[in-house]
Amino acid sequence: MWSLLLLHPFWNLVLSCILLISAFPGADASDISIAVSNMTLTATKFTPEVLLTAPRRSPAIPNAKGTKALFTVTTYSFETHRKTSQIRLLDVESGQSTLLVDDLSASEPTWIGDDEFLYLKSGEKGNTTVLVDKIARPGSQAYEVTTIKARISNIKIKELTNGTVAFVCSASATPDGQLSNPATAKKPYSSAKVYTSLFVRHWDEWLGEDKNSLWYTALEKKNGRFTLTGHGLVNALAGSKLESPVPPFGGTGDFDISPTGLVFVAKDPELNPALYTKTDLYYVPLKTFTEEQPPSPQIVETPGLEGYTNSPVFSHCGRKVAFTRMRSKQYESDKPRLMLLPDIGDLSKTEEFFATDDGEGAWDYRPETILWSADDKSLYVTAEKNARVHLWEVPSNPADARDTPSVIMTADGSVNDIRLLAEADSSSKLLVTSTSLVDNSCYSIVDPSANTTDILSSNSKQGKTFGLSRSSIGDITFKGAGDYDVHALVVRPSNFDEKKKYPLCFLIHGGPQGAWQDGWSNRWNPAVFAEQGYVVVSPNPTGSTGYGMALQNGIKGQWGGRPYEDLVKAFEHIEENMPYVDTDRAVALGASYGGYMINWIQGHPLGRKFKALVCHDGVFSTLNQWSTEELFFPIHDFEGTIYDNRAGYEKWDPAQHVNEWATPQLIIHSELDYRLPITEGLAPFNVLQSKGIPSKLVMFPDENHWVLKPENSLVWHEQVLAWINKYSGVEKETQEVREMAVVEDKRQKPM
Known part of the structure; x- marks a missing residue:
């Protein structure tokens, strides 16, 4: 029955509407029409088109009373080849949403009262207009606060004691500290770029x-x-040589404001950013936020800790700051330590939570997002554990944090944003945004005191709109190369039958200090592969985060060692313990470090276990790691520079084993990937072609380390799925099912 429905567009559309209406019980007509027009295929099967056209929601931001929340939703249509963007209002009691602004140029809605919100609108010639609107009559009462002749972003506001509102944003500055607007700047006659020091390019x-x-x-x-007061926008960092937010991914998490001033994170200007990761926390005291000449930024001291600093957050009283700090200044994935600045009046005294005499710390996980409770007595912190990002509660005084924290119950999957539901409410209920392997956005209300969570709004009705469910998600644990366990996530097809056998799709994550998580991805989504007819296994071997620092740090000097052996153990475990998995038709895919591992596997026995391989932006030769931009990365992982420890690079070089390459391989690489230049894709393709091994190269001239543009992403998915389906036999099986459906359709039609 379902296979026949898939052949009839009318019934696809009808079923899509039914699914979407059931997924959004409080949706109005505009909700449904947008979703239908952008979801070009029905969710009877989760396809790349469904993935890429599904509405994408931002975290929900509640007002001070906790009755309403702002969020944005963007969609893309392959029919119109256009993107849409809306600002919407969520009613916390009913879970219903209403449209506030329908404008692709509108962004960053921020409350500026219980019934008013501020947002940005990008305009011509690089200008940005700041607008204020009312939720009661959106659009009809919007008015302009100011227009800034530059692109601004990452806005934060804070009510001050004198009744005014502090407004802080980020924008590009010229060398003399003025607002930069590339759209109106004078263009040079030459395209030459001249450099005399390291760090000439970054990311893309x-x-x-x-x-x-x-x-x-x-x-x-x-x-x-x-209206604006004072002298307009003032550069808080003018003349300091400091840069914040820290590129390329820094945003509002790199700074915070309070009635006492501004704290922010910036790279140490005395250290070359290509060689060192050190970022420090700085404080700029401000009383009115109208000071024409800001005080010089003052550094916050953290003796013994010299790595990345992240997530500074003021307490509600405005005198304390919580943040994280790493120890090593050449290890980008070192463990962040939860830190407290007890008094903004004394920047020389900071305290570390869970500190131990050996410097390792008693809590073995990696704190990320930080939120103060309404009474400032607790900190709510997100940290990854066993492939999920959990929420934890910690006493805000390090002296009281004697025991390691326990997990607070949240919705399935991983937490990616936390907010106080009502700032004045001492109960400190939280509005939490999370995702999972089956749901791309879930808003829930979490009560830490009762350890309960209530789902407020799920973008996909917890996967049902996509035809997905939690019953398809599983875990396996097996012994690794040493005396430790390795964990892997498993995603099965939605029509899974344990009596049948499904080819294995083996996913290898990047990083290498990273992990597959029970969280949504628009780039590497296991459900897309599972719905093709695979059992997807995503191992988290040595080097993975979320399993303690010993497992993570075990990859240092071991790129092709312990992680490879862990993956071999994973394959063996699947062969011996998962009878519904057909390992004779296995395929393996990886990106970044995962792409490195695909090339390494090609030259080793595990490579012969797979029918086909896919390498996205991988490493062909470890000796070429010095063509990257952040050199601290290979210096740490390969235990020295290439001139001091060449043997350490050569030991794990995939190019040393090209004589063993034999498995068909698809290679994908992008021109704007400056982390792993495109030659790392061209070289292995040339080897494969020269050796007569079936191979294909897909190149994107306008993408970086990630393929982000919807049209390009669709091509990426089409090429990847066609490649693995061909060699695994899924393509043949799919064709047979289609032919049988056509025969059945003809048989049922009257003569």
């Missing part, structure tokens, strides 16, 4: 003279409308 761009900076001003309300 060649570096220029302009730098990120933080800008402040204040807003005051006159005659019912907010």
Whole structure:
């Protein structure tokens, strides 16, 4: 019956509407029409098109009373080849949402009262307009606060004691500290770029003279409308050589504001960012946020800790700051330590939570997001454990944090944002945004005191809109290469039958200090592969985060050693313990370090276990790691520079084993990937072609380390799935099912 439905577009559309209406019980007509117009295929089967056209929601931001929440939703249509973007209002009691702004140029909605919100609108010539609107009559009462002749982003606001509102944002600054606007800047006649020091390009761009900076001003309300006070935007970092947010991924998590001033994270200007990871916490005292000349940033001291600093957050009283800090200045994945600055008036005294005499710390997990409770007595912290990002509660005084924290119950999957539901409510209920392997956005209300969670709104009705469910998700644990266990996530097809056998799809994660998580991904989504007819196994071997620092740090100097042996053990475990998995038709895929491992596997016995391999932006030769931009990465992982420890690089070089390569392989690489330049994709393709091994190269000239553009992502999925389906036999099986459905359809039609 279902196979026949898939052949009839009319019934697909009808079923799509039914599924979408049931998934959004409080949705209005605009909700449903948007979803239907953008989901080009029905969710009877979770396909790449469904993945890429599914509405994407931002975290929900509650107002001060906790009755409403703002969020954005973006969609993409392969029919119109256009993106849409909306600002929406969520009613916390009913879970229903209403449309506030329907404008692709509108972004970053922020509460500026219980019934008013502020947002940005990008315009022509690189300008940005700041608008304020009311939730009661959206659109009809929106008014302009100011227009800034530059692109601004990452806005934060805070009410001050004098009744004004502090406004801070990020924007690019010229070398002399002025707002930078590339759209109106004079263009040079030559395209030459000249450098005399390290760090000439980063992620996907060649570096220029302009730098990120933080800008402040204040807003005051006159005659019912907010206006700018003082002298407009002031560069808080002017003349300091500091840059914040830290590129390429820094945002609002790199700074915070309070009535006492501004704290922010910035790289140490005295250390070359290509060689060192050190970022420090700085404080700029501000009383009115109208100061024309800001005080010089003051550094917060953390003796013995010299690595990345992240997530600074002021307490509600405005005198304390919680943040994280790493120890090593050349290890980007070192363990973050939860830190406290007890008094903003004394920047020389900071305290570490769970500190131990040996410096390792008693809590073996990695704190990320930090939120103060309403009474400032607790910190709510997110940290990864066993492939899930959990929520934890910690006393806000390090002296009281004697026991390691326990997990607070949240919705299935991984937490990616936490907010106080109502700032004035001492109960400290939280509005939590999370995702899972079957749901791309879930809003829930969490009560830490009762350790309960209530789902408020699920974007996909917990996977049902996509035809997915938690019953398809599982875990396995097996012995690794040493005296430790290795964990893997398992995703089965939605129509799984344990009496049948399904080819294995073996996914290898990047990082290498990373992990497959029970969380949504728009780039590497296991459900897309599972719905093709695979059992997907995603191991987290040596080097993976979330299983303690010993397992994570075990990859140092071991790139092709312990992780490879763990993957061999994983394959053997699947062969011996999962009878419904057909390992004779297995395929393996990996990106970044996972791509390195695909190339390493090609030259080793495990490579002969797979019918086909897929390498996305991988490493062909470890000797070429010095063509990357952040050199501290290979210096740490290969235990030295290439000139001091060449043998350490050569030991784990996939190019040393190309004589053993034999398995068909698809290679995907992008021109703007400056972390792993495109030659790392061209070289293995040339080897495969020269040896007569079936191979294909897919290149994206306008993508970086990730394929992000929807049209490109669709091609990526089509190429990857076609490749593995061909060699695993899934393509043949699919064709046979289609032919049988056509025969059945003809048989049932009257003569």
